Amino acid sequence: MDLRYMGFDQTQNRRVYKFDYCAKGVPPAGFLVSADIALFLKHHISIQDGPSLCARKLANDIETLQPGEHELTNDDMLAFATDRAAAEARKAEQRKSWTPRRNPNRPPPNPVS
Numbered sequence: 527m528d529l530r531y532m533g534f535d536q537t538q539n540r541r542v543y544k545f546d547y548c549a550k551g552v553p554p555a556g557f558l559v560s561a562d563i564a565l566f567l568k569h570h571i572s573i574q575d576g577p578s579l580c581a582r583k584l585a586n587d588i589e590t591l592q593p594g595e596h597e598l599t600n601d602d603m604l605a606f607a608t609d610r611a612a613a614e615a616r617k618a619e620q621r622k623s624w625t626p627r628r629n630p631n632r633p634p635p636n637p638v639s
Contacts, residue, residue, distance in 0.1 A: 529557075529584055531577045539563040541573075542595075543580040557584060561598035568600075569607040579606055 532544040545557045559580035566573055576598075583602055 529581050531581065532556075534576070541576060543577055545580065545584060547584075558595045559583060559598060560595060565598065565600055565603045569603040571603060571607060571610075575606070579603070582606070 528548045530546045530548065532546055534541050534543045536542070540560055540562055542558050542560045545559065547555045547557060561576060561580070563573070565571075566576070571579070579598055579602065580596075583596060583598060587596070
């Protein structure tokens with residue numbers, strides 16, 4: 527599957543992302559994925575994440591994908607926000623559990639008298 531992001535159009539508070547789908551032996555197909563800007567704000571998702579969210583939605587729907595319009599729903603945004611929060615929590619936990627290793631070639635620090 528080769529999805530190519532082709533840009534977006536915005537009308538009032540709705541953004542429509544454009545994608546082309548290319549595969550060997552299949553004529554190119556165009557897809558539109560619309561999203562309400564209010565959902566980005568509601569879930570504290572950056573507008574720059576829009577194209578990747580749309581590509582994720584199209585990839586998840588690949589079995590039933592039909593050319594035409596698709597929509598990022600509240601559930602799509604919620605799933606993205608939940609996944610992002612879980613990944614951030616894992617990173618924080620890894621940072622917390624990290625302990626620096628002492629260089630075996632470095633002499634121990636001098637005790638203060």
